Every structure is written in structure tokens, then in C-alpha cells.
Amino acid sequence: MTRELLQLSGVGKQYGKGSKAHRAVSDVSFSIYAGETFGLIGESGSGKSTLGKMVTGLDYPTEGTILYEGISLWNEKTYKRRKPGEVQIVFQDPQSSLDPRMSVQEIILEPLWALPAEERRQKGSKERLHALISRVGLKPEHLPRYPHEFSGGQRQRIAIARALITDPAFVILDEPTSALDVSVQAHVLNLLKELKRERGLTYLFISHNMSVIRYMCDRMAVMQKGRIVETGTVTDIFEHPQESYTQTLLSSLPSLHNNSYSPSL
Numbered sequence: 001m002t003r004e005l006l007q008l009s010g011v012g013k014q015y016g017k018g019s020k021a022h023r024a025v026s027d028v029s030f031s032i033y034a035g036e037t038f039g040l041i042g043e044s045g046s047g048k049s050t051l052g053k054m055v056t057g058l059d060y061p062t063e064g065t066i067l068y069e070g071i072s073l074w075n076e077k078t079y080k081r082r083k084p085g086e087v088q089i090v091f092q093d094p095q096s097s098l099d100p101r102m103s104v105q106e107i108i109l110e111p112l113w114a115l116p117a118e119e120r121r122q123k124g125s126k127e128r129l130h131a132l133i134s135r136v137g138l139k140p141e142h143l144p145r146y147p148h149e150f151s152g153g154q155r156q157r158i159a160i161a162r163a164l165i166t167d168p169a170f171v172i173l174d175e176p177t178s179a180l181d182v183s184v185q186a187h188v189l190n191l192l193k194e195l196k197r198e199r200g201l202t203y204l205f206i207s208h209n210m211s212v213i214r215y216m217c218d219r220m221a222v223m224q225k226g227r228i229v230e231t232g233t234v235t236d237i238f239e240h241p242q243e244s245y246t247q248t249l250l251s252s253l254p255s256l257h258n259n260s261y262s263p264s265l
């Protein structure tokens with residue numbers, strides 16, 4: 001865990017201007033190293049999703065810099081992502097993040113449109129598509145169907161395939177299991193862990209659930225009101241939380257030192 005993949009320095013985001021100005025993120029700095037899963041935790045409205053969107057390139061910071069492999073993620077002149085497909089995101093609610101008018105095949109292949117034609121052809125081949133959907137637990141006969149025909153867990157598998165079709169190195173998982181039944185949460189989390197191992201992925205894992213963060217992450221940052229209040233290894237933060245806010249988050253957990261821990265608790 002030595003190569004710095006992503007580096008945030010003094011990142012801030014203000015929505016609106018003047019009397020309508022609202023500060024969602026303030027002075028956020030941390031690095032994520034290749035191969036790790038970095039957790040971001042905080043209560044609702046603390047700025048986690050805004051940060052995730054800025055790292056993905058779906059929104060831009062109003063202050064600070066975000067470097068990916070040492071290069072600004074943004075081309076400041078065009079506000080376009082420099083390397084399309086390299087950083088992908090899976091959202092919390094597959095019900096609203098998957099376009100209901102598109103078939104599963106169209107949804108999964110859509111991110112390839114950002115890539116050059118040759119790469120698009122190669123990454124969108126039938127063999128590759130079928131291998132990917134089978135890996136996430138779907139079947140070829142699902143491809144012509146529409147999102148509403150699937151369960152929440154299946155829809156999140158579609159969203160995961162969509163994120164992986166470009167063969168990204170870095171994936172942001174924004175509350176990927178929060179909208180799912182407890183019984184399917186663990187399956188999706190375990191699938192994400194396996195995919196990370198098989199593909200050498202790096203994750204930014206956003207959650208408001210400490211149990212899930214502990215199950216998934218190597219290091220983590222605690223966010224409160226748009227600021228990072230604590231950063232460290234998951235083990236350190238769980239065993240020696242420094243901030244009272246982190247202690248409050250931890251005190252809501254049922255069994256911190258229970259070895260039979262399961263993410264579905």
C-alpha cells in the first residue's frame with residue numbers, strides 16, 4: 001500500500017452564491033493508496049456524497065485540488081474528466097440511479113460511450129459483457145430486460161457491472177448497500193470484496209454504518225459538517241477513537257469486540 005492514487009488537498013465545495021450560499025465541504029485533505037479500501041463515514045448531510053461526486057468528476061470543487069495519479073482529475077478549462085472510465089461510482093439507490101427506460105444491456109454499456117471508439121468496441125464485446133454479468137451474479141437472459149423487473153440486490157449488481165465495464169482502477173461506492181434488505185447486504189458486500197481482490201481495485205467506500213465500514217475498509221475518515229474530524233486505520237479508530245463525534249458513532253454499535261461479527265447485524 002504505497003502508491004498514492006488519489007490525493008485531496010484543501011478541497012471545498014460551496015453550492016450557490018451570496019445569501020443562497022451553502023457550504024457542503026470544507027478544507028478536506030487525505031490520500032488514498034492503490035489497493036486499499038478507504039472508508040468515509042458521517043451522519044446524513046455531512047458532505048460525503050458531495051465529496052464522492054467531486055472525486056468521480058460528476059461535480060467540481062470550488063476550492064482545493066484533487067489529483068489522480070498526480071494529475072488533476074479535472075481539466076480546469078473544460079471541466080471534463082481527463083481519463084474517462086478510470087474512476088467509476090456505484091450509487092446508493094439502484095432504483096433511482098438506473099434509467100428505467102434503458103435495458104440492462106444499455107445501462108451496463110453506457111459508460112463506454114465516454115471512451116475512444118476502438119476501446120469502446122473492445123470493452124463492449126459480447127464475450128466481455130457476458131463474462132462480467134455472470135461474474136456479478138446475473139444471466140445473459142437478463143440483458144434485454146428493464147430495471148423494474150429486478151430486485152434491489154439484482155439492481156445493485158447491474159450498477160456494479162455498469163461501473164466495472166470500463167475496467168476502472170478506482171471505484172467509489174456511495175452507500176452501496178444502504179437501500180438493500182439486510183439479508184442481501186452481506187452478499188453484495190462480499191461480491192465487492194471479491195471483485196476488488198480479483199481486479200486489484202481501489203475503493204472509496206462511503207457509508208453511515210460503522211459495522212459496514214469495519215467490515216470493508218483498511219483506513220477511514222470521519223466526516224462531520226463538511227469537515228474531516230478524524231483519519232486513521234480502521235483498527236486504530238475503532239480501538240482508540242480520538243474525537244467525541246467518533247465515539248458517539250461507535251457507541252451506537254451493538255457488539256464492537258464480538259468476533260462473530262457479521263455485516264448484516
Ligand SMILES: Nc1ncnc2c1ncn2[C@@H]1O[C@H](COP(=O)(O)OP(=O)(O)OP(=O)(O)O)[C@@H](O)[C@H]1O
Nearest residue numbers: 015022024042043044045046047048049050051208
Ligand atoms: N446540488 C446541491 N445544491 C445545494 N446543496 C446541496 C446540493 N447537494 C448537496 N447539498 C447540500 O450539501 C450538504 C451535504 O450533502 P451530501 O449529500 O454531500 O451529504 P451526505 O453526507 O452524503 O448525506 P447523506 O448521507 O444523507 O447522503 C447538505 O446540506 C445538502 O443539503
